[in-house]
Amino acid sequence: MSSSTVDIKYRCLHPSCCVNCREGLITVEAELFDRLIAESAEKDVIKSPKGACRLGFRQPYKIIKVERQEAPADAAPIQPYVTSPTKADEGPIALLMAEHRDILKLLSVIEEHLRIRDIDALWVSTVDLENALNLHSGRKEEDVVLPILSEILPFGDGLGAIVKEEHREIVSLLHAFRAAMQDGDINDGIIRSMIVSLKSHIRKEDYEFFSLVEGRIDEETKHRLLAGMAEAEAAFVKAVPGDRAIKTDAQKAAATRRGAYYDEMMDVRSLAKADTGCCH
Numbered sequence: 001m002s003s004s005t006v007d008i009k010y011r012c013l014h015p016s017c018c019v020n021c022r023e024g025l026i027t028v029e030a031e032l033f034d035r036l037i038a039e040s041a042e043k044d045v046i047k048s049p050k051g052a053c054r055l056g057f058r059q060p061y062k063i064i065k066v067e068r069q070e071a072p073a074d075a076a077p078i079q080p081y082v083t084s085p086t087k088a089d090e091g092p093i094a095l096l097m098a099e100h101r102d103i104l105k106l107l108s109v110i111e112e113h114l115r116i117r118d119i120d121a122l123w124v125s126t127v128d129l130e131n132a133l134n135l136h137s138g139r140k141e142e143d144v145v146l147p148i149l150s151e152i153l154p155f156g157d158g159l160g161a162i163v164k165e166e167h168r169e170i171v172s173l174l175h176a177f178r179a180a181m182q183d184g185d186i187n188d189g190i191i192r193s194m195i196v197s198l199k200s201h202i203r204k205e206d207y208e209f210f211s212l213v214e215g216r217i218d219e220e221t222k223h224r225l226l227a228g229m230a231e232a233e234a235a236f237v238k239a240v241p242g243d244r245a246i247k248t249d250a251q252k253a254a255a256t257r258r259g260a261y262y263d264e265m266m267d268v269r270s271l272a273k274a275d276t277g278c279c280h
């Protein structure tokens with residue numbers, strides 16, 4: 001079990017690094033960081049942990065800054081993840097990227113709960129993620145950031161539409177996964193799709209969308225963004241997990257629809273099988 005994590009601000013020293021994760025932040029378990037340092041010949045250069053380099057190699061990473069974060073003794077272990085290539089340490093974009101890091105930590109917790117097949121823990125960890133997404137993606141990005149950016153950026157509307165579409169997809173998958181848990185199922189297909197979509201969305205925002213807008217917003221806009229986000233945060237009311245076994249009428253109706261859809265799908269499959277005589 002984990003007791004602390006380390007945020008490493010790094011620069012990739014590979015001479016022909018051709019991807020835009022050349023600089024960034026990577027978060028790893030403290031134990032892994034200590035191991036990387038121990039196996040390194042220079043104290044400020046480590047070999048990137050598995051999964052960090054987008055090209056798939058272990059590259060030399062020059063350490064710019066290291067920050068240890070204490071985690072509760074019973075916190076789930078995390079997978080290394082890279083994000084936040086922002087140059088700024090503060091401001092609205094840095095804040096949004098920092099929230100991406102928090103969301104990735106919540107994903108790590110969900111991945112750990114999936115690994116140990118703990119449905120009750122998943123019931124709680126997925127509502128934590130849902131709350132984080134509703135506040136970050138819905139209240140802050142969609143209600144505050146995207147309208148302001150589409151005012152000031154010529155391409156803001158198009159980017160905003162893509163971002164919103166991805167939010168819809170991620171949240172629908174999360175809802176479908178939670179609904180299946182109410183029927184007693186841990187649906188790996190749905191949750192894995194959600195995890196992949198969310199990681200790719202965060203990467204897209206960090207490395208493409210936010211990096212693109214960061215240099216284009218003036219001080220006044222930064223203040224408007226920060227004020228709007230602070231207001232959204234203050235007004236946000238978190239949902240509680242509730243009892244997994246208790247369904248509202250709407251949830252019962254949705255479960256019936258899912259059951260009917262599944263039966264229909266199985267009927268179509270068996271008909272198709274009967275038609276072709278295929279044995280698979």
Ligand SMILES: [Fe+2]
Pocket residue numbers: 096100136137141202205
């Ligand atoms: Fe985001």
Ligand SMILES: [Fe+2]
Pocket residue numbers: 137141163167201205
């Ligand atoms: Fe987003």
